[in-house]
Amino acid sequence: MPAPMPDISRQYQRREQLTMLALAFPALLMILLLVVLPVGWLAWQSIWHDGFTLENYRRILAEDIYWRSFALTFEISLTVTVLAVLLGYPIAYAASIVSRGWSIVILALVVLPFWTSVLVRAYAWLALLQRTGVINQLLRQLGLIDAPLALVHNTFGTVVATLHILLPFMVLPLYATMQKIPRDLLQAGASLGAGPVLTFWQIFLPLSLPGVLAGCTLVFVLSLGFYITPELLGGGRTVMVSMLVSRNVELYDQWGAASAVGVVLLLAVAAIFFVVSRFVPLDRVLGQR
Amino acid sequence: MVRIVAQPSATQRGRPLDKGGESVDIRSASKHYDAVRALDNVSLNVAPREFVSLLGPSGSGKTTLLGILGGFIPPSSGSIHFGDRDVTLLPPHKRDIGVVFQNYALFPHMSVGENVAFPLRARQLPKADWPDKVRAALAMVGLAGYESRGISQLSGGQRQRVALARAMIFEPRLILMDEPLSALDKQLREAMQIELRELHKRIGATIIYVTHDQREALTMSDRVAILKDGKLVQIDKPQRLHDHPADSFVASFIGEASLLPVRRADACSVVLGPAILRSTRPVPDGDELMLAVHSEKLLIDDGAGDAARNRLTGKVTDVVYQGESLRVFLQLADGTSLSLRQPSHYEAARRIPPLGGELTVTLHPEDTIVVPKARP
Ligand SMILES: Nc1ncnc2c1ncn2[C@@H]1O[C@H](COP(=O)(O)OP(=O)(O)O)[C@@H](O)[C@H]1O
Numbered sequence: 001m002p003a004p005m006p007d008i009s010r011q012y013q014r015r016e017q018l019t020m021l022a023l024a025f026p027a028l029l030m031i032l033l034l035v036v037l038p039v040g041w042l043a044w045q046s047i048w049h050d051g052f053t054l055e056n057y058r059r060i061l062a063e064d065i066y067w068r069s070f071a072l073t074f075e076i077s078l079t080v081t082v083l084a085v086l087l088g089y090p091i092a093y094a095a096s097i098v099s100r101g102w103s104i105v106i107l108a109l110v111v112l113p114f115w116t117s118v119l120v121r122a123y124a125w126l127a128l129l130q131r132t133g134v135i136n137q138l139l140r141q142l143g144l145i146d147a148p149l150a151l152v153h154n155t156f157g158t159v160v161a162t163l164h165i166l167l168p169f170m171v172l173p174l175y176a177t178m179q180k181i182p183r184d185l186l187q188a189g190a191s192l193g194a195g196p197v198l199t200f201w202q203i204f205l206p207l208s209l210p211g212v213l214a215g216c217t218l219v220f221v222l223s224l225g226f227y228i229t230p231e232l233l234g235g236g237r238t239v240m241v242s243m244l245v246s247r248n249v250e251l252y253d254q255w256g257a258a259s260a261v262g263v264v265l266l267l268a269v270a271a272i273f274f275v276v277s278r279f280v281p282l283d284r285v286l287g288q289r
Numbered sequence: 290m291v292r293i294v295a296q297p298s299a300t301q302r303g304r305p306l307d308k309g310g311e312s313v314d315i316r317s318a319s320k321h322y323d324a325v326r327a328l329d330n331v332s333l334n335v336a337p338r339e340f341v342s343l344l345g346p347s348g349s350g351k352t353t354l355l356g357i358l359g360g361f362i363p364p365s366s367g368s369i370h371f372g373d374r375d376v377t378l379l380p381p382h383k384r385d386i387g388v389v390f391q392n393y394a395l396f397p398h399m400s401v402g403e404n405v406a407f408p409l410r411a412r413q414l415p416k417a418d419w420p421d422k423v424r425a426a427l428a429m430v431g432l433a434g435y436e437s438r439g440i441s442q443l444s445g446g447q448r449q450r451v452a453l454a455r456a457m458i459f460e461p462r463l464i465l466m467d468e469p470l471s472a473l474d475k476q477l478r479e480a481m482q483i484e485l486r487e488l489h490k491r492i493g494a495t496i497i498y499v500t501h502d503q504r505e506a507l508t509m510s511d512r513v514a515i516l517k518d519g520k521l522v523q524i525d526k527p528q529r530l531h532d533h534p535a536d537s538f539v540a541s542f543i544g545e546a547s548l549l550p551v552r553r554a555d556a557c558s559v560v561l562g563p564a565i566l567r568s569t570r571p572v573p574d575g576d577e578l579m580l581a582v583h584s585e586k587l588l589i590d591d592g593a594g595d596a597a598r599n600r601l602t603g604k605v606t607d608v609v610y611q612g613e614s615l616r617v618f619l620q621l622a623d624g625t626s627l628s629l630r631q632p633s634h635y636e637a638a639r640r641i642p643p644l645g646g647e648l649t650v651t652l653h654p655e656d657t658i659v660v661p662k663a664r665p
């Protein structure tokens with residue numbers, strides 16, 4: 001058997017791989033410094049206190065407040081995500097079908113709140129929703145209610161403000177996906193006999209699913225760790241995981257406990273995504289057949 | 290034991306394929322985008338079962354006209370009639386026409402079978418009937434057994450066929466196609482042209498076909514409509530279009546013609562430089578006339594031809610070898626240039642002088658085409 005010729009394309013490939021590695025190096029370094037190291041440090045802290053210990057985790061499992069807080073956090077995040085899709089989808093859809101000028105107006109309105117700090121927006125919601133706030137006064141003056149509604153210092157207020165702040169993270173990926181759906185496909189659907197409703201359900205909606213998935217992931221993950229709105233609008237009764245972390249550090253100076261809560265949240269999110277990816281064919285939603 | 294019974298398949302027997310064609314009447318259709326006249330007062334009559342091509346350069350309004358027929362673009366004025374129905378304001382999904390888009394517009398999230406079955410779903414046909422119909426439609430375009438393939442697994446030619454099957458499965462009496470072959474390579478394109486022609490004969494639907502390729506239009510069509518700047522310049526059978534162009538634009542667009550400015554001498558002759566050329570066709574009136582010389586109609590003068598032929602003499606400036614033929618460029622005494630085509634065999638090549646040499650060519654009065662100069 002003749003010896004195989006050395007393949008010169010190999011050498012070329014290797015050189016290209018090295019170039020790619022070199023180009024990716026700064027990004028990898030950033031991720032290492034800003035993500036991997038802190039998370040590692042977090043994990044370390046949670047299990048090391050004058051020696052190896054699982055005390056922090058035992059407490060999380062044993063104490064009721066942690067369980068309730070985790071459940072509430074996921075409940076609020078899920079609610080916010082679902083509401084964000086329901087509100088965001090029509091906005092993104094409108095922005096994607098109107099003329100270019102109007103879509104810029106719509107997107108500007110969506111993004112505009114970014115220019116105000118989250119703190120200011122949270123206080124603004126407080127002003128609107130509190131017992132003597134604008135909404136309650138208006139409803140009373142109209143004679144629709146006798147006693148003021150409890151719109152804030154509870155889960156409702158938290159959800160409203162969080163939803164408001166996170167809505168752009170739903171609308172923008174949705175719009176980006178919708179805008180890329182070729183108009184030809186919709187025209188083709190119509191020419192083949194499908195009315196507007198069928199065209200939407202069979203063509204537009206399936207093709208916009210990658211955007212829905214991206215938006216939901218962003219909103220869900222961001223609201224899991226949200227801190228300011230539950231702190232200001234939750235009234236102390238809506239204790240989300242992020243507040244457990246801050247209390248452990250600020251009130252009790254328990255860095256280990258705080259770290260453990262963070263690690264558990266991280267693992268829970270990873271587990272959720274793992275399970276979801278088993279049931280939702282992500283490659284089919286994201287890729288084309 | 291399994292008993293094997295010979296059974297003609299549904300595709301071979303079944304319903305007759307031929308559902309006949311729809312007649313299309315376009316009456317003074319215009320479309321303005323602000324100042325741009327994408328389509329300018331176009332009237333066009335298409336008979337049932339006819340294959341009509343819309344031919345014109347890019348930006349001439351072909352897609353706009355097709356969009357108006359498909360119902361995607363509302364005309365600014367004028368009306369569209371299918372048979373005796375006025376469909377001007379009818380939305381696309383109620384028009385019952387098959388449309389094949391330039392980039393196929395296949396649904397990427399559906400399999401081949403689901404794509405082809407889409408019109409059946411839209412028409413709420415019973416699901417039990419789908420597989421047979423899909424199978425028959427795919428067989429018709431030579432893709433039997435491709436039902437479960439994904440769109441991204443198909444080649445360009447196969448996507449084209451799927452788009453065709455999808456547009457034909459509901460047996461429309463009118464099919465619109467917007468440059469359906471333009472993305473294919475030359476060989477495949479020419480094969481598909483012949484296939485489309487055959488398919489058209491079999492299904493008998495009226496086809497309106499957009500292309501910017503004049504050969505394609507001449508190959509496939511019963512009639513060709515030439516568009517320019519949103520206006521219909523001429524509509525005719527391919528041969529008449531070639532031999533009786535309405536003006537110099539059509540003459541330059543169809544075939545391979547050199548256009549030379551000439552002056553009218555009388556009703557049957559024109560002046561070209563020092564020469565007088567006779568034509569058996571009536572010479573149009575007007576100051577600005579052009580002689581359209583098709584390169585295949587010029588013969589090298591061997592001295593034997595009859596005296597009635599028009600003769601032109603010039604210098605050979607270039608000879609281009611193009612495989613089956615040679616293209617020879619000549620410069621006349623007054624500086625205008627034209628080209629002739631010679632089959633590339635020894636006898637013909639022998640008669641061409643070297644570059645710079647003089648060559649006399651003849652043009653029969655029957656082939657002497659004088660047209661009014663088109664507005665730029
Ligand atoms: N939506 C539109 N807005 C403005 N101008 C348009 C639009 N669609 C087409 N046009 C213009 O109308 C003319 C004809 O376009 P089109 O029908 O697409 O030409 P073709 O298909 O022959 O290349 C072009 O000048 C084009 O720029």
Ligand SMILES: [Mg+2]
Pocket residue numbers: 351352
């Ligand atoms: Mg076009």
